Amino acid sequence: MFSNMDHYGTLAFILGFTLSCCSKFPMKTYHLVSLKKTMYAAQKYCQTHYTELATLNSMDDISKLPPRPSKDALIGLIDHVHNWNALRNDSNSWRWSATSEHSTTRYSNWLIHEPNSGTWDSLCVEMSAAGTWTDKPCHHSNSFICSNVSGQNQKSFVFHPEKKTWTSAQEYCRKHHTDLATIENSDDNSKATADIPSGSQAWIGLYRIRWRWVDGSQNSFTNWRSGSPDSAIENCAVVDMKHQWNDVQCTQPFIFICQQVRQLNISVKIRFLTDADLTSAAVETRLLQQLRVHLESLGLTKFSLKWKIKPTK
Known part of the structure; x- marks a missing residue:
C-alpha cells in the first residue's frame, strides 16, 4: 500500500508490471485566513484547522491561491535562525x-x-x-x-x-x-x-541554501518580488497582491494562507512468478526500495509504502 500527498502517475517497475491512474490527484486547496497572527501562531492554526501553512512549488500552485488579498499574507516559507x-x-x-x-x-x-x-x-x-x-x-x-x-x-x-x-x-x-x-x-x-x-x-x-518550506522541502521554485529577499533579520515570507513574495520578520503579525491536502490510499494486488522468498525481510526491503526509487523518479515526495503478503490457501 502507498499513500501520496501530492500526485501520482504511471508506475512501471523493474519487476514487470504497470499501474496507471490520474496524474493530478490529490489536489492542494488554499484558504485565506483573515486573522492576524505571527508565523508560528499561524502555522499552529493551519495545522489545527487545515493541513499546514501554504507551500507553493510551482506557478500552478500560485494560480490556485485565493483571490488576491488586499494585504500581504504569510505563507509557509522560512529561514530558521x-x-x-x-x-x-x-x-x-x-x-x-x-x-x-x-x-x-x-x-x-x-x-x-x-x-x-x-x-x-x-x-x-x-x-x-x-x-x-x-x-x-x-x-x-x-x-x-x-x-x-x-x-x-x-x-x-x-x-x-x-x-x-x-x-x-x-x-x-x-x-x-x-x-x-x-x-x-x-x-x-x-x-x-x-x-x-x-x-x-x-x-x-x-x-x-537559505529558505525552506515548513514541511521541510526546499524552495527550488521561487517567486520573489524584485529586490527580495533583502534582509538578514527577516526570516519569514508573505505573498503580496500580485502573489509575489517578500521577506518579513517572523514576529510581525499578518493574515495568512493555509493549505488543505487530501490523502489518497491505494492498495495494489500483485502476483509474482519468482523463486525468491517473498516472506524474507531482505527481499521485502529490496522490493520496497525499488518501488520507492521509481516513485521518486516520477517526482513523488510524500508517500509511505507498506508490504503485505496474502496467505496462500
Whole structure:
C-alpha cells in the first residue's frame, strides 16, 4: 500500500508490471485566513484547522491561491535562525559541496559570534590562516582550498592563492581536484590551513541554501518580488497582491494562507512468478526500495509504502 500527498502517475517497475491512474490527484486547496497572527501562531492554526501553512512549488500552485488579498499574507516559507550556526540535518542547514549533504561528524570551527549572517546573502564559508570559519557572501573573491580524495578515502588539501568567487572556486576544484575542501575533524582543519598566508582567508566547501518550506522541502521554485529577499533579520515570507513574495520578520503579525491536502490510499494486488522468498525481510526491503526509487523518479515526495503478503490457501 502507498499513500501520496501530492500526485501520482504511471508506475512501471523493474519487476514487470504497470499501474496507471490520474496524474493530478490529490489536489492542494488554499484558504485565506483573515486573522492576524505571527508565523508560528499561524502555522499552529493551519495545522489545527487545515493541513499546514501554504507551500507553493510551482506557478500552478500560485494560480490556485485565493483571490488576491488586499494585504500581504504569510505563507509557509522560512529561514530558521537556529540553522545559521549549526551543522544540523534541516534542509537549509550548512552542507558540504562535495556531497551536497549535511556534515556527518558535525565538526565545526566557527570564529566567535559566527556565523552571524551579517548580510542576507552570507551563505558561503571562508577559513582564516588561524583555522577559524566565517560566513561571507558567495560573490566575494577569495583564495580557496581544494581537496583530493583517493579511492581509500585518503584526503589531501591544495591551497590556491588566486582570487575567485565561491562558485568559480567550486568549478575549478571539481575540474582539477575532487571538490572544494570538506573539513570533517580538527586534523582536516589543521591540514587545510597549513598553506594559507597569515592574515589571509580562503573558501572551503561549506555553504547554505537559505529558505525552506515548513514541511521541510526546499524552495527550488521561487517567486520573489524584485529586490527580495533583502534582509538578514527577516526570516519569514508573505505573498503580496500580485502573489509575489517578500521577506518579513517572523514576529510581525499578518493574515495568512493555509493549505488543505487530501490523502489518497491505494492498495495494489500483485502476483509474482519468482523463486525468491517473498516472506524474507531482505527481499521485502529490496522490493520496497525499488518501488520507492521509481516513485521518486516520477517526482513523488510524500508517500509511505507498506508490504503485505496474502496467505496462500
